[in-house]
Amino acid sequence: MSKAVLAYTGALDNLICIHWLRTVRNIKVVTFSGNFGQPEYLEEVGERALETGAISAHIADMRERFLHDFCFQALRAGAKYESGYVLSSALSRPPLAQELVRIAREEGCEYVAHGCRGIGNDQVRLESYLQTLAPDLKIVAPLFELGLKTPEDDETYAKRWNLPRATNRKMRYNVDQNLWGVALQLGPRADLWVEPPDDTYIMTRKISDAPDKPSYVEIGFEAGLPVSIDGERTGTMDMVETMNRLGAQYAVGRLDVIEDRISGLKAREIYEAPAAHLLHQAHTALEELTLDKDVFQFRDVTARRYADLVYRGKWFTPFREALDAWFDVIERHVTGTVKLKLMGGTSLVVGRQSPHSLYRSDMLSYDGDVERAARRRRQIDSEHGSRPPTTRKE
Ligand code: ARG
Secondary structure: OOEEEEEOOOOHHHHHHHHHHHHOOOOEEEEEEEEOOOOOOHHHHHHHHHHOOOOEEEEEEOHHHHHHHHHHHHHHOOOOEOOOEOOHHHHHHHHHHHHHHHHHHHHOOOEEEOOOOOOOHHHHHHHHHHHHHOOOOEEEOHHHHHOOOOHHHHHHHHHHHOOOOOOOOOOOOEEEEEOOEEEEEOOOOOOOOOOOOHHHOOOOOOHHHOOOOOEEEEEEEEOOEEEEEOOEEOOHHHHHHHHHHHHHHOOOOEEEEEEEOOOOOEEEEEEEOHHHHHHHHHHHHHHHHHOOHHHHHHHHHHHHHHHHHHHOOOOOOHHHHHHHHHHHHHOOOOOEEEEEEEEOOEEEEEEEEOOOOOOOHHHOOOOOHHHHHHHHHHHHHHHHOOOOOOOOOO
């Protein structure tokens, strides 16, 4: 009998996948559930898979790798899609695909299955990653084959086959949460004019509940990556969890946008990404100080392209590797500290410092920079035969 590894979240639609593969397609199912920082308790999720007929349930803690190898790379690259989506969902797909392939090999699977319903972003990404990493594996999408389109369709199927009730959170939205952020999809009938009610948001507290007193936080970076909070060395996960807590308290990192999907259709998306928002903001502030003008301006172009490639499921490509090589070079001197001030619903950059600062207070004035700078230059040249750089030469 052939075997499939299923990307499995524990939701009812995924139980349907197990049931259908086993009973209709006569395929043995092993499941994989990765902990990316979503709130579900994965041991319980695994047990439900076994109850529904899976022969084994793999669980792995993906958090450190996800943040360090994917989110922080994207952070260094300033990658935000269109109006500011930090790509929390999109960035979790490459490590998910890697892990699915690893398990498929280990378990001798011929198939990889997933619970996407149509040609949405997630399906395009996951399938293109699987095809890149393991072209020999066959991909099967049970919900798509079954023609199940809505949660109501799922309920009907579950009743008919007497599947265990999914105990996952009942949500008005399609939620995809991890440590880098949460995506809340409002669904096709969402009125673009209507403000989402406050209880839509699940990571950040209400803006009106944010503390009255502002908070300050100092984030230290080395070569474009965040390494410390308030002067204390901080590991990857600790960094993101701490910034998520702080940002959530001040309700920062919310986004309500219209987004261009891979298919070309526009969709309204709600996001919350407190840590990613604060880290991107601080990182950009440090780049302003340490990158010279040509690099800083061109970095914008490359950051956009980086975001776009992540969005379109092109992580495992020479283009991404080449862009990372560019960022290896330009981020070398993005080292220093940025001070942020958090107040109800917003955060501001209020301080920055770097040993590689290109800011020259000695050459700057409110006006007449040119004349003053020229005079200063002549003076320095005559004293030292050189002048302090405002452009980095490497
Ligand atoms: N629009 C976002 C993206 O394409 C979020 C997708 C979230 N996925 C989900 N199953 N809710 O990356």
